[in-house]
Amino acid sequence: MDIFKPVQLKKVYLEIAEQITDTIACGVYKPNDKLPSGRRVSELTSSSRTLVRDALSVLDAVGILNIKIGQGTFVSESLENQSFYFKQDESPYDLLEARRLFEESIVDLIIDRTTFEHLEKLEENIIKMEAIPMSGQESLSKCYEYSIEFHRIFASLAGNSVLEKIGLELVDSSSHPMAQLLNR
Secondary structure: OOOOOOOOOOOHHHHHHHHHHHHHHOOOOOOOOEOOOHHHHHHHHOOOHHHHHHHHHHHHHOOOEEEEOOOEEEEOHHHOOOOOOOOOOOOHHHHHHHHHHHHHHOHHHHHHHOOHHHHHHHHHHHHHHHOOOOOOHHHHHHHHHHHHHHHHHHHHOOOOHHHHHHHHHHHHHOOOHHHHHHOO
C-alpha cells in the first residue's frame, strides 16, 4: 500500500502570478489599475526581480495584465466584465483537481447513458487534437481549445442537467487564463 503521493512543486514565478491574480480576483486591483512596480512586488514577495518579471510577463501574455513600457503594469481592461471564479483562498490547481475528481465521479453514469452519436463527437474532438502539430505557441493554444471542448462534451454526456451545469462551471472556470497557464 502506497501512503505517499508524488510531490508537485510550483514554480516560484507561477506562485507570484497566482498572488497577483488573487489580488485582482478579490478586488484589490480593478481593470485599468496600475500595479506596484516590479521592484516593489519583488520586495513584497521576497523574490527576485527576475521572477517577478517572469510572472508579470506570463500574466501579460494571457491577457490579465498590460505591460506598458515606461508607464508601468496595468490590470487589463478586458477583465472589466469578467467574473473571476478564483477567490482569495482558491488556487487554479484546486479548480483543476476539482474538475478531475468531478469527471471521475460521473464516469459510470456516462458509460450507462452514452450513445453512438456522443462517442462520435468525442472522437471528432480527439482527431482534431491529434492533428495539431506539436510545436509553437499557436499549437498549444489550439490544443488547449480542443481540450476544453472535450471536457464540455464530457460534461453533457451524463444526461443530467444539474451535473452538466456543475461540469460546465468547472470547465468554464478552468478556461480562465491563469488556469490555462497552469494546465500546460
